[in-house]
Amino acid sequence: MSTQEKPWFKNYPEPTARQLNYPDHSLPFFLEQAAREFPNREAIHFMGKRLSYRELLHDVYRMANALDTLGVQKGERVAIMLANSPQAVIAYYAVLILGGVVVQTNPMYKERELEHQLSDSEAETIICLDLVYNQVAKVRPRTSLKRIIVTSIKDYLPFPKNWLYPLKLKKDGLQVNVPYGSDDVYAFSGLMKKALPTPVECRVESMEEIALLQYTGGTTGLAKGAMLTHRNTIVNVVQCGAWMHKGERGKEKVLGIVPFFHVYGMTVVMNYAVYMAATMVLLPRFNVDDTLKTIQSERPTLFPGAPTMYIALINHPDIRKYDLSSIEACMSGSAPLPLVVQEKFEKLTGGRLVEGYGLTETSPVTHGNPIWEKRKHGSIGLPWPDTDARVVDLETGEELEPGGVGVIEVKGPQVMKGYWKREEETAKVIRDGWFNTGDIGTMDDEGYFYIMDRQKDLIIAGGFNIYPREVEEVLYDHPAIQEAAVIGVPDPYRGETVKAFIVPKKGQELTEEELNAYCRDKLANYKVPRLYEFREELPKTTVGKVLRRALLEEEKKKLDASEEAEKSVENR
Structure with missing residues (x-):
C-alpha cells in the first residue's frame, strides 16, 4: 500500500499535512526560539509564581552552566526526580542544552525501583526533591551517582507561600534534613544564584544523539530504557x-x-507548550478542587489528561459552580476513554475531548482522533503525519485487511532508537523499521484503529502502567507467601485496578491489611494491589506456568454474573 493509498488520509483534518518538515537541531532550540519571539510571554504559572520565556531561558542557562561547572559531560545521563514545577522544566532543558541525556524518574518510586533505574542508566547526577532525598541517599552507594542536586517546592513559590511551605511540612511531619555542602550534595537554589545566564551552545546530531532514556517496563523483566533521540x-x-x-x-x-x-506529559504538555510559546499552568499533583480552581482562575485552553482526571472532575459535587469554558481541546491518553465521560466533560466545558494512543517507545504519540473533525468513539483514532500503521497476523506476521484482528505495528520518525544496552530485546520489537506495540487491535475501512486487548499482561490503572511480574516479585519476597499472581480487573474510576491472588505457605496466616502495608513499603502506591484473594492453589499449565488468563476469565464470569443479578433485581 503506497503512501497515497492509506485509508486514514481521507479523514485527516484539512489543515493537517500528511507529511511534515522537521527542523534539524536539538530540542532546546524551541525554547530559545520562544524566548526570542515572545520574551515577555508568560512561560510558567506555578501556584502564583510566574516566569516569562526570557526568565525561563535565563534560568535554564544558569542551571546548564552550573552543571558544566560540576563536571557534567556531553552524553552523560542525568536523572530528574521532580514533580511538575519550574525546576522540572529548568532541569530538563538545562541537561539537554548541555548535551546530556535526561533520565526521567518518578518521585513515587521506592528504593528498589529507584536503584534499578539509576544503576541501569549509569546516571552520575540526580536532581531531586528534598522530600525524596533520603531514598536517593540510601541507594546511592549501590549506583554510579557522584552528585545530588536537591530542590524544594518552596524554591519557586511566591511570598508568603515560600515562607509558609516549610511550616506546613513540619506540621505534617515531612521535614527532611539535607546535608548541603557535604558529600557532593548541592542546593538547586544555591547553584542558580552562583551561575550566570550565559548562553550555552552544544551541537548535537539530532538524528543519532540520545536526548532521553525513558524507562518502560515489561512482563518479562525489569524496566528498560527507551533511547529517544532529539529527532524523535x-x-x-x-x-x-x-x-x-x-x-x-x-x-x-x-x-x-x-x-x-511520564513521556505523555513530557511531550504533550511541556515540549508542546514550549514549541507553541504557550503558558504552562503547572500543578505538582492532581487534586480535584485545586484543578477546578486553577481552570477557573487561569483559563487554560488545552487540558491533556487521563480518563481518571476527567471522571473525577465531572463527578465533583460542586462542578457547576466553576467556569470551565476556557477549555477548547483535551487529548486523553494512557487508558480507554468512556463515552459518558467524553460527553459529560464536553457539555461542561464546551471544548472537545478526544482519545489518542502512544507508547514510551514512540515518544509517545502515534494515533489520535481528529479534535475538531470526524472522530469515532472507542477508537484510538488515525495515525499521525509521517506515521504508518498496520495490523499483522499473530502467527504469521502478515499484514491483515481492514477488520482483521492482530498485533498493531507502527513505523515513523518518532520510533525510538532502541532499548538502552538491550540489543536483543530491541531486535524483538523493531524489524525493518516496524515497531511491534504488543497491543492487539484492528483497523476499520476508514483507517481508524481500535485496541481490542493487550498481548502482554500490562495493567493500566489511573493512567499508570503496572507490570504484574514486578508486583509478583515483591509478593514472592514475603516469607509467608508460596505463590502469587497479579492481574488487572475492571475498576469504574481507575479503568483497571490490581488484584493479587495469594497462596500462603502451609501453616502461615496472612491478612489483606498485612500485605497492603508490606507492598506499600516496596512499591509506588499506584502499583499496590487494591484487592487480594487467598487460595490453596493457582491455575497452571502442564509445565507449571501460572495461567493469568484463566484468572482473568474467572473475574469476567464473576462480573457478568453480578451484572445479570443486578438486571434481574431491576426487572422484578
Whole structure:
C-alpha cells in the first residue's frame, strides 16, 4: 500500500499535512526560539509564581552552566526526580542544552525501583526533591551517582507561600534534613544564584544523539530504557502541533497536571507548550478542587489528561459552580476513554475531548482522533503525519485487511532508537523499521484503529502502567507467601485496578491489611494491589506456568454474573 493509498488520509483534518518538515537541531532550540519571539510571554504559572520565556531561558542557562561547572559531560545521563514545577522544566532543558541525556524518574518510586533505574542508566547526577532525598541517599552507594542536586517546592513559590511551605511540612511531619555542602550534595537554589545566564551552545546530531532514556517496563523483566533521540522528540512535538491545528503560537495556555516524568506529559504538555510559546499552568499533583480552581482562575485552553482526571472532575459535587469554558481541546491518553465521560466533560466545558494512543517507545504519540473533525468513539483514532500503521497476523506476521484482528505495528520518525544496552530485546520489537506495540487491535475501512486487548499482561490503572511480574516479585519476597499472581480487573474510576491472588505457605496466616502495608513499603502506591484473594492453589499449565488468563476469565464470569443479578433485581 503506497503512501497515497492509506485509508486514514481521507479523514485527516484539512489543515493537517500528511507529511511534515522537521527542523534539524536539538530540542532546546524551541525554547530559545520562544524566548526570542515572545520574551515577555508568560512561560510558567506555578501556584502564583510566574516566569516569562526570557526568565525561563535565563534560568535554564544558569542551571546548564552550573552543571558544566560540576563536571557534567556531553552524553552523560542525568536523572530528574521532580514533580511538575519550574525546576522540572529548568532541569530538563538545562541537561539537554548541555548535551546530556535526561533520565526521567518518578518521585513515587521506592528504593528498589529507584536503584534499578539509576544503576541501569549509569546516571552520575540526580536532581531531586528534598522530600525524596533520603531514598536517593540510601541507594546511592549501590549506583554510579557522584552528585545530588536537591530542590524544594518552596524554591519557586511566591511570598508568603515560600515562607509558609516549610511550616506546613513540619506540621505534617515531612521535614527532611539535607546535608548541603557535604558529600557532593548541592542546593538547586544555591547553584542558580552562583551561575550566570550565559548562553550555552552544544551541537548535537539530532538524528543519532540520545536526548532521553525513558524507562518502560515489561512482563518479562525489569524496566528498560527507551533511547529517544532529539529527532524523535522534535518530530512528535511538531506532529502534535499539526494535529492541534487551531492552536496559535504565543496565545495558548496548557494545563500541566500529567507528570513530566511520564513521556505523555513530557511531550504533550511541556515540549508542546514550549514549541507553541504557550503558558504552562503547572500543578505538582492532581487534586480535584485545586484543578477546578486553577481552570477557573487561569483559563487554560488545552487540558491533556487521563480518563481518571476527567471522571473525577465531572463527578465533583460542586462542578457547576466553576467556569470551565476556557477549555477548547483535551487529548486523553494512557487508558480507554468512556463515552459518558467524553460527553459529560464536553457539555461542561464546551471544548472537545478526544482519545489518542502512544507508547514510551514512540515518544509517545502515534494515533489520535481528529479534535475538531470526524472522530469515532472507542477508537484510538488515525495515525499521525509521517506515521504508518498496520495490523499483522499473530502467527504469521502478515499484514491483515481492514477488520482483521492482530498485533498493531507502527513505523515513523518518532520510533525510538532502541532499548538502552538491550540489543536483543530491541531486535524483538523493531524489524525493518516496524515497531511491534504488543497491543492487539484492528483497523476499520476508514483507517481508524481500535485496541481490542493487550498481548502482554500490562495493567493500566489511573493512567499508570503496572507490570504484574514486578508486583509478583515483591509478593514472592514475603516469607509467608508460596505463590502469587497479579492481574488487572475492571475498576469504574481507575479503568483497571490490581488484584493479587495469594497462596500462603502451609501453616502461615496472612491478612489483606498485612500485605497492603508490606507492598506499600516496596512499591509506588499506584502499583499496590487494591484487592487480594487467598487460595490453596493457582491455575497452571502442564509445565507449571501460572495461567493469568484463566484468572482473568474467572473475574469476567464473576462480573457478568453480578451484572445479570443486578438486571434481574431491576426487572422484578
